[in-house]
Amino acid sequence: MALLRQTFFIYLRNLKTWTAQPATLLTAIASSAFMFIFFGAPLGKLTLLPGFPADSYQAYLTGMVLVMTVVFSGSDMAMVLLTDILSGYFDKLLLSPVNRLAILLGTLAIGATRALAQVVVIILIALAFGVRFEAGLLGVIAIVVATTTFGVAMSCIGLVLALRTKSVQVTMNSWLLFMPLAFLTTAFMPKELLSGWFEVAVRFNPVDYVMSAVRAVIIEGWVWSAILPGVWVLVGMTAVLLSFTTWQYRRATA
């Protein structure tokens, strides 16, 4: 009970900190819109390739924009935590007799909120670009839940990074770590059209399974053969990363 209450208040503080910087959300919105425009326009004709699964390239891109955005929330959350560590506010929290877990949960909760807001905005932008969600409203809800959860999993990586290095340099450049995760995927083209080492790399990148599942829900509907592998990867990664982060966090704040 005390844990929930403490988590709530720490979350509330994190929420206020976030909304006090509207630029962060605006940048996120702009970058999502840019991805639709800058990738959609030059690559739009790819849909004419034999074997391309979608009629609209914007529809194909939506899965990639969603997953890529939440992958980079790992980098965002690393910066959020590092800011508190460097300002000494994190120490101030540790100094108080709150349950240590409340601080972690309050931080992960804001990670989830940020991911959720970005996901909702991207879906609205996609709709504005005329993307149709084949699985309907239920599909949209499923995508929101899945990508937000994935955002939390990726935030875990960021939090551990900030906690362990406490370095601005490492944290500011941590997007580099997330880049291969986001780009060694079927972001722009389906697996059938990939070849060589890239195709192999994509096959071993867990992020691609999640991306493919999300995209299947958008362009094909409830095609479980494409969705289920993504679900398992999502559940597995989230479980592993949450446990790992909790363990690391407990060690760092013991």
Add this chain to the structure above:
Amino acid sequence: MIRVQDLVKVYPGGTRAVDRVSFRVGHGEFFGFLGPNGAGKTTTIKVLATLLKKTSGRAVVAGYDVDRDAQSVRRSIGFAMQEVGLDDLSKGRDFLVLQGVLYGMSRREASVRAGELLELVGLADVADRRVGTYSGGMRRRIDLVGALMHSPQLLFLDEPTTGLDPQSRLAIWEHLERLSSDGVTVFLTTQIMEEADRLCDRIAIIDRGTIVAEGSPAILKGEIGGDVVHLTLADRGENGHLIDKAASLAAEQPFVRQVESVDGHLAIKVVDGGEAAPQLMRNLHDAGISVRNVTVSQPSLDDVFLKHTGRQIRADEASEDEAGQLLKAFLGVKRG
């Protein structure tokens, strides 16, 4: 309230920041750790406040072992930090209310208490402005009352006034004096002699991780050995023979310990400056030597620090300034 026995903290990498430090602080006492940057002050205070794990030794704070019962220690103490661990994007009032809630107060209780404290330190007007917009003195005050939200009986302060202007410093000192007279035990670290001298009942001088001297400021200064009477003569005489005469006259007095002559100026070490100065003046007058200027100085904690460490503590403030200059240069800030 605090019992520390053979405390050692070695950082990963081998830096021995605190080396077998032992001391005690009683109920209601105002205790100070005095030392330059890097002496081990902040490390010690962080260990006592449960922010750092000690390497070895024993530390009991407010009756609880810092390792075994960290949560009880945290509940019992308030800590205002040197880094000023403030939340710049939060409003002053919100910052305090959250502090209260984190210490188990209800939101309503915390809100009332925050209002009182903001009033007390003169921040009521800016309570609903973001902490990031506060001046240096205001930041220290909000930090201080943040540590007081749950009315702790033991307060830790890590260099509460370093870098503040004299007026803001005085304001903080007055708050601390009031807290102390209310019975709150205070453990403070400082590199400001005047601060230790004015506030502390007892101080420990820490240098390179070890305590080199401990006692009340008066006793420590007493150990330096009495006051100094400085005399300047109206006329030095030919080849300064009047100075020599005055010096030998002073040296004959039973209450004089030592006489030094520097640039036609006499520094006379005595037991009690208040008694010695008029006596010396009389003797010199009787001998026909007229005095232009006389001052009496008492040994300061600066002298105490110098005696025990062989160095002056002030040197560190210059290096802090230097860092500030470098930062400004880096950011491209031009002066004037």
